Amino acid sequence: MKQKKASTFGILSGGCLIFLSLFLLVVIFSALMFTNPTTLGSALLSKEIHFAVALTLVTASIATLLALVVGIPAAYFLSRTEFIGKNMLDALINIPIALPPVALGTALLIFFTNTPVGSFIDNSIVRFVFEVPGIILAQFSVVSVLAVRLMKPVFDGIDPRYERIARTLGQSEFKSFVKVTLPLAKNGVFGAAVLAWARAMGEFGATVTLAGATRFKTETLSIAMFLNLSVADLDSAMAIILILLVLTVLVLFVSRKIVYRGAVTS
């Protein structure tokens, strides 16, 4: 039912959206226009950037995977169970999201270097401080809670009666979760995973504090950008922005395709 003339409110709210989009586009493109193609090209070919790309992809993917392994059951439990102190736990889980990543990274650093349990783990089991596992841990800390936050409403939206019926049909709690709940939650979980992965790819504050900014060792893409800026190497910094943009767009595009193919409403 088309209105003859768009309402003023519609125009104004539409205008806000356009403003936001333009804002983003202008920032991105003016940054890209800053460097010329040749220096940009040679920067893109640098070994250091290739290393950073590989490292970031690997660590972000592992961190996201771990976040899902832990996060899916956690979100499911949070969604289905009532227990004393649930509200408090719910609030607690939100803290890492509100906390600045640098604070999270610092807390982890202090834990591993200054507490008996932490030092034991760091010295004897896995070395996190200033090492690659530290990247994964930092990304995981930031991302896992985000994943739980995103996936809880997904499970909330699945009628628990489906699970109950599955149980009357002979499936254990676990089996009915796997055979019924998960397939129905597929799209939501996938969406959460993509967002978590994107967040992990861009993680900086916690990563740089816990894993340090060592070239060719703990140099993720965002850390590489930071290092390039500190030596005023703007071409390399731009190259990284470009790469991150392309990767983000690719992932979002592909994930949309997969979701729509599944044809299950989110």
Add this chain to the structure above:
Amino acid sequence: MRLMSTSWKLLVVGILIGIIVGSAGVFALSQYVASTPKKIVVFAGAASAPVLEDAGEVFQSRYGIKVELRFGGSGSVLSAMKISKSGDLFIPGSPEFLIEAAKSGVVNVSTGDPKIFAYLVPAIIVQKGNPKNIASLEDLAGIGLRLGIGDPESVCVGLYAKDLLERAGLWESVSRNIVVYAQSCDATAALIPTKAVDAIIGWHVFQSWTPDKADIVWISPDKIPKIGYIAGAVSNFVQDRQSAEAFLDFLASKDAQAIWARYGYFATEEDAKVHAPIAEIESLW
């Protein structure tokens, strides 16, 4: 329904106008506030941080000129000046960065003598009590040690650390133990009190920043090829040249000397050379 949409319209328009006007007002105000009272913006390497902070306060109370300090790795702050094309003074932790600043047109060292404020000697800083029993530069190559230095690309002391290790033929063996390249002098220094590493190569003053958490192990004099010094120059982006030069003068003055000394910096080349008799000093001319 008509009536409601009119009031909604007004509300939205009102809010938007409010936001626009408000931000414009705040912006204008900030510019005004920024420009009226005298202020200088100093981009400095963190090597001189504690002194500059104290000195800045004294300078402000004495002359009424506000001193705004921006710290970081000497290279990092130089990059920030290059990118933003702003800043009144550049005071890196070592002269190499002044030279680079001159090369990239951020400062001009030909006019007048750059003022040298204090001298710095590279040293090994260890955990209090020296639990790993490090006595010399060679000990840093010990198996299982975890070391940190400043990032040679952007931190003054990092540059010096790499240089002296290379000249001692120890870069290969020691660098294997380097697990972190800190991004500024204060970040390098902080590695010890937070127990993040076993030892660092830093400026000697780092130990006096956290004396109850760190010990100093002087490097044998024959292994120190170069000592550093803190000098500053007026940048080419300066807004208030007079105030900027006044601050530089102040930092070299007797009053300021007391501050430098209080934090353990060497006031003269001779004092520094006690620990590094054969060391060179990078020349700026």
Add this chain to the structure above:
Amino acid sequence: MKLGDFALDRINFEVAGGECIALVGPNGSGKTTLLESIAGIHQIGTGRIEINGVDVTRLAPENRKVGYVPYDCLLFPHLRVDQNIGFGLRNKDAIAKRQISEIMDWLDISHLKDRSTKGLSAGEKQKVALARALVRHPDVLLLDEPFSAVDANSRMQLVEDLQRILSQARSTYGYASVYVSHDLSEAQLMTSQVAIMNSGSVEHVGSWEETIRDPKSRFVAEFMGYNIIHGHIDSIENGFAIIEAEGQTLCAVSTGLMPGQDTIVVVKPQSISLSLDRSVRKKSWCHCKCNVIEGSVAAIRGKGSLAQVSIDAGFALSLNVGLDVLEELELGLGSKVFAQFKASDVTLLPAMTSSDQKISISYKEKGLDTI
């Protein structure tokens, strides 16, 4: 149903293998809750549930051999019809495939095999849900209001189908079934016994015949739609109780109640006959003690081919009358009319309803997470 507490009384009934019992009652009386408790979806606090001689009270639903068909079928949306049906089978091998196609044949839904669950008619959904429950050969079949979602037109066909299927299933496999409904006539068709629930307790268990003939409590009588009259026993003469109710005199076969007691007089609508004068209309009644009550027509409601007539005789009497009789007697609103019914067709109940003390099995609904 996230209420805190819902109390189920001591529920006592048995269903023999091959038998089907109807579980009826008003909304909120706990039918679905009871059904789900049998299925294991709710854990009960105290009490026992035995299926096939096995005490399943503490068993998880997956370990009880029940087949549950909920009122909204709950077919899995992410699986095809045949996958839904085969969901509960342990293996997915050739034997399983055969079992699935056999049951689909039997229920006449083979043509739906590869369809998704979207777009199925209510009747088709019912059958798929039934197949899904039956393919596992459960010991107990639990059906929750199978026809609630089906429109009136398809209902007849479905009722016939279900009757056929269920009786076949019961005779072949011998499992017991519990059939929940709020529609009495439908329930009567499908089952031989009935359990009537009221606010969480089972008021009455018995065969349909018994229940219809002899409602043992006021609640049951009301639920069956019988007329309830409050009265007072004046005297007992010759085996008949003389009752005074709202100025009218009734007589009924005395059943151990004493004069001076308050009583509840139950008159089934189907026992009442109408006439325009005091003479007993039905010839066969001439030798019996009869009640002839004067009243006026208070309301006439159409109910398909019958009219439901409410009569005001100081108390309310309601009955169904054929349209022809309505015409013949020229009954309209306010018409004076006489309601006649035999004394032997009247049931007397004590005025105090004998509900058991609530030896309650109260529990908190916790879903499946606690055992």
